Amino acid sequence: MELKINRYASMLKPSLIREMKVLADKYNDVIDFTLGEPHISRHTYEVIQEGLHHKMMESSLGYSHQYGIIELRMAISEYCKHNYGQIYDPYSEIIITTGVSEPISAVFKTILEEDDEVIIFSPSFTLYNTNVQMYGGKVVLYDMVENDMQVKEEVLSRLITAKTKAILVNSPCNPTGKIFSEEENEVIYNCIKDKPIFVISDEIYREIVFEQKKCCSLSKYPRLRDRLFILNGFSKSYAMTGWRIGYVLGPKEFINTVAVVHQNFVASASTISQYAALEALNHPELTKNIQQLYEKNRNYVYQQLKPYFKHVVLPEGAFYLYIDVSNYGLTSYEFAMNLLKSKQVAIVPSMAFEPNDSGYVRLSYCCDFETLRAGVLRIQNFIKSL
Amino acid sequence: MELKINRYASMLKPSLIREMKVLADKYNDVIDFTLGEPHISRHTYEVIQEGLHHKMMESSLGYSHQYGIIELRMAISEYCKHNYGQIYDPYSEIIITTGVSEPISAVFKTILEEDDEVIIFSPSFTLYNTNVQMYGGKVVLYDMVENDMQVKEEVLSRLITAKTKAILVNSPCNPTGKIFSEEENEVIYNCIKDKPIFVISDEIYREIVFEQKKCCSLSKYPRLRDRLFILNGFSKSYAMTGWRIGYVLGPKEFINTVAVVHQNFVASASTISQYAALEALNHPELTKNIQQLYEKNRNYVYQQLKPYFKHVVLPEGAFYLYIDVSNYGLTSYEFAMNLLKSKQVAIVPSMAFEPNDSGYVRLSYCCDFETLRAGVLRIQNFIKSL
Incomplete structure (x- = not known):
C-alpha cells in the first residue's frame, strides 16, 4: 500500500534563502544578510498603530470581500493612477492578496x-520558478549573466515558442537590483506584442530606486493592457513583510478568475493587515525613508566590496547586491558557507536564484547602516584570510 | 490571437455564500444570516489587544518561518495534545496557515x-469541491441528504475505487451541524484502512458542540496517523475570521511537502496574526463564551423554525441550521431570494453546498440573540405570507 502525492509537488524544494536564514539563526552574533526584509518594520508599526487601532475599533473585523476591503482597493487605485499612471477599476481589476507571493501563485x-x-529572466526570485513547476509548467530562462545583464532581442526572440504562455518581468530585480530600461522594455514588447502571451510585471521594488532614476513599466503599452498582471505590495516599500499584504492589478476579464483562485487559496486577505496597509498609505514618508536609507547603504556596500570581486552588479533599485565571488576559487555555496562559519556573516548563494552555480552570491543590505558596516568589515577580513 | 487560461481555473465559480452576502449588503436594514462569522470578533480584539501590542513591540514583525513562529507551533502542539490527545511535533508536523482555506488548498x-x-460528504463547505476541481481532481459525493444524514458502510464502500486518493470529513459539519458519531468514524475507518487513501479531517468547529457532546476525530486511529491531515484554526472558536489564521497537523513525511506548497502560495502566514492567535490561546474563555452563546441561539432557532418546515437538521455543533424549505413549493434559491426581497433576511440556498438543489437552505446563527430573534420573526412572517 503506497501513498502517492502529486508528482510536481513531490519535486519542490524549500527556498534556499529560507534555509540559509535558518542556518544563520544557529550562530551567535551573526550578521544576517539573507532575507529581503526591511529592518524598520517596527517603525512602521509605531507610525500606524494609533490609526490602525481606531480603524479596528470602528470596523468589522470579519472576513473581507474576496477582492479586499473596498476602501483599500480605492486607495490603491488612486495610488497607482497618481504614481504610475496605471488606471485600474477598484471594483473589478484589483485584488488584495496575501503578500505578493500569493498573486504569483494565483496568476500562474x-x-x-x-x-x-514561462520566460523568466535569470537570476530571479525563487518562487517564480517553483510556482511554475508546481503547476506543471516549464520555466524557460533568459540568462542575464551570460548576456551582460542586458535584454537582447535576438536572444529573447529565440526563446519564444508556440508553447510560451507568459513572460515575467521583475524590475527593479531581485537579486540584482537591475532596472529594465525603456529600451529593454521595448525589446520585450516587440518580441511579444503579436503573440498570445501574458505579461506578469512584479513591481514590488518599484519605489526603491536610486539616483532619482525613473522605473518604467510594461504598463505603458496600451496593447498589453488586456493581458498584463501587475503585482505590488506593502512588504518592501512600507517595511510590512510580516503583515502579508500585496495586490494584483489586471484586466477584468482575467482578474475575475484570479479572484476565484485567490478565494480558493485563502478566502480573503487578512482584514487587519488590510487596515494596516490603508493606514500606511497615509504615510508616504515611510517609503521615502526606506528609499533614502537603502540608497546610502547601496553606495557604501557597492564601493566597499567592488574592489574585491570579479564582478559586482551596480544596483539601480531594490536592496540587494549581486556579487560574483568566483575569483576566490570557491563555488558560491562554499563561499557563503565558509563566510558563515568563519565570520558569522550570512548571505545567499546563486543556486537560490539560478539553475546552476554562476559564482554569484546575494547580499541583502536592507539593514541599519552600522550592521552593514560591521558585516562588510567581516567580509573584507574573510577575503583577506582566503 | 487568443489568450487561453487553465481549463480548470476557467470553470471555477465564485462562492455562492459570498455572492449572497454581496446581495444582502445592497439592502437597508437587512438581517444577514449568510456568513459563518462569529459576531463577537471585536470582543476578541478587545481582550487580546494589550497583550498583542506588547508582543508586537517586543518581537520581529518580519516574515515568520514558513512553518510559522515556533512559539505558536509549540502552543498549538500543547493545545492539541491537552484537548484532543493529538500528538504532533511542533518542529516538523505543524504548519501555521492563512486560515483553514489555505491548508485545504495546499493539501489538495x-x-x-x-x-x-476525493470522497466528500454532501452537503459540504464549498471550497472543498472547488479546490479539488481546481487541481483537476474529481469530487465523489456521498449524499447525506439521501441517506438520512448517516454514514452507511454499504453506501460508502461502493464509492471507493482504485482512483480514490482521499476522503474528507468535516465534523461538526458546515452546513448541517452534524457530528460524525463514533460508529460512523468506525465505518469510514473500516472502508479505507487497507487502502492507500489520505484522510483530511477539517475540525474547525470542533470546540463548538452542544449538550456537552464529545466530538470524536479520526485521529483516534493509530493506523491512520501516517496519512491523516487535521485542519483547524482560530476563525470560529476565537471569532478571528478576519485575522486569517489556521493550521494543519500531519505526518512529517508529507507535511514537509505541504510546507513547500504553502511557501509557494503565501511565503508564510501573517506574523501579526500569529501573535494575535498566540495571545488568544491565553483566553480559553473566548471559546467557552462562543460555545454558550451559540448553544442558546441553536436551541431557540431550532425550536422556532422546526414547526414550519419539512425537515430541519438538529445541529450538534457549529452554528448553522440546515432547513428543508421544499414544502413551500419553491426552489431553495427562490425561497432565499424571495425572503431577502420581501423581508430583508439573507440566507444561503443549498446550491452553495450541494451539486443540485436539495430544497435546503443554510441559516448561520452566529449572531447576537436579538438579531436572531428579529430574523426568525421575519422568517415566520414571510412563511405566513406564502
Whole structure:
C-alpha cells in the first residue's frame, strides 16, 4: 500500500534563502544578510498603530470581500493612477492578496496548463520558478549573466515558442537590483506584442530606486493592457513583510478568475493587515525613508566590496547586491558557507536564484547602516584570510 | 490571437455564500444570516489587544518561518495534545496557515493528480469541491441528504475505487451541524484502512458542540496517523475570521511537502496574526463564551423554525441550521431570494453546498440573540405570507 502525492509537488524544494536564514539563526552574533526584509518594520508599526487601532475599533473585523476591503482597493487605485499612471477599476481589476507571493501563485494557477512555457529572466526570485513547476509548467530562462545583464532581442526572440504562455518581468530585480530600461522594455514588447502571451510585471521594488532614476513599466503599452498582471505590495516599500499584504492589478476579464483562485487559496486577505496597509498609505514618508536609507547603504556596500570581486552588479533599485565571488576559487555555496562559519556573516548563494552555480552570491543590505558596516568589515577580513 | 487560461481555473465559480452576502449588503436594514462569522470578533480584539501590542513591540514583525513562529507551533502542539490527545511535533508536523482555506488548498495541491477522486460528504463547505476541481481532481459525493444524514458502510464502500486518493470529513459539519458519531468514524475507518487513501479531517468547529457532546476525530486511529491531515484554526472558536489564521497537523513525511506548497502560495502566514492567535490561546474563555452563546441561539432557532418546515437538521455543533424549505413549493434559491426581497433576511440556498438543489437552505446563527430573534420573526412572517 503506497501513498502517492502529486508528482510536481513531490519535486519542490524549500527556498534556499529560507534555509540559509535558518542556518544563520544557529550562530551567535551573526550578521544576517539573507532575507529581503526591511529592518524598520517596527517603525512602521509605531507610525500606524494609533490609526490602525481606531480603524479596528470602528470596523468589522470579519472576513473581507474576496477582492479586499473596498476602501483599500480605492486607495490603491488612486495610488497607482497618481504614481504610475496605471488606471485600474477598484471594483473589478484589483485584488488584495496575501503578500505578493500569493498573486504569483494565483496568476500562474489561473493561466498555466501543463507544459506551458514561462520566460523568466535569470537570476530571479525563487518562487517564480517553483510556482511554475508546481503547476506543471516549464520555466524557460533568459540568462542575464551570460548576456551582460542586458535584454537582447535576438536572444529573447529565440526563446519564444508556440508553447510560451507568459513572460515575467521583475524590475527593479531581485537579486540584482537591475532596472529594465525603456529600451529593454521595448525589446520585450516587440518580441511579444503579436503573440498570445501574458505579461506578469512584479513591481514590488518599484519605489526603491536610486539616483532619482525613473522605473518604467510594461504598463505603458496600451496593447498589453488586456493581458498584463501587475503585482505590488506593502512588504518592501512600507517595511510590512510580516503583515502579508500585496495586490494584483489586471484586466477584468482575467482578474475575475484570479479572484476565484485567490478565494480558493485563502478566502480573503487578512482584514487587519488590510487596515494596516490603508493606514500606511497615509504615510508616504515611510517609503521615502526606506528609499533614502537603502540608497546610502547601496553606495557604501557597492564601493566597499567592488574592489574585491570579479564582478559586482551596480544596483539601480531594490536592496540587494549581486556579487560574483568566483575569483576566490570557491563555488558560491562554499563561499557563503565558509563566510558563515568563519565570520558569522550570512548571505545567499546563486543556486537560490539560478539553475546552476554562476559564482554569484546575494547580499541583502536592507539593514541599519552600522550592521552593514560591521558585516562588510567581516567580509573584507574573510577575503583577506582566503 | 487568443489568450487561453487553465481549463480548470476557467470553470471555477465564485462562492455562492459570498455572492449572497454581496446581495444582502445592497439592502437597508437587512438581517444577514449568510456568513459563518462569529459576531463577537471585536470582543476578541478587545481582550487580546494589550497583550498583542506588547508582543508586537517586543518581537520581529518580519516574515515568520514558513512553518510559522515556533512559539505558536509549540502552543498549538500543547493545545492539541491537552484537548484532543493529538500528538504532533511542533518542529516538523505543524504548519501555521492563512486560515483553514489555505491548508485545504495546499493539501489538495500536494496530493492530487488529475482525475484522482476525493470522497466528500454532501452537503459540504464549498471550497472543498472547488479546490479539488481546481487541481483537476474529481469530487465523489456521498449524499447525506439521501441517506438520512448517516454514514452507511454499504453506501460508502461502493464509492471507493482504485482512483480514490482521499476522503474528507468535516465534523461538526458546515452546513448541517452534524457530528460524525463514533460508529460512523468506525465505518469510514473500516472502508479505507487497507487502502492507500489520505484522510483530511477539517475540525474547525470542533470546540463548538452542544449538550456537552464529545466530538470524536479520526485521529483516534493509530493506523491512520501516517496519512491523516487535521485542519483547524482560530476563525470560529476565537471569532478571528478576519485575522486569517489556521493550521494543519500531519505526518512529517508529507507535511514537509505541504510546507513547500504553502511557501509557494503565501511565503508564510501573517506574523501579526500569529501573535494575535498566540495571545488568544491565553483566553480559553473566548471559546467557552462562543460555545454558550451559540448553544442558546441553536436551541431557540431550532425550536422556532422546526414547526414550519419539512425537515430541519438538529445541529450538534457549529452554528448553522440546515432547513428543508421544499414544502413551500419553491426552489431553495427562490425561497432565499424571495425572503431577502420581501423581508430583508439573507440566507444561503443549498446550491452553495450541494451539486443540485436539495430544497435546503443554510441559516448561520452566529449572531447576537436579538438579531436572531428579529430574523426568525421575519422568517415566520414571510412563511405566513406564502
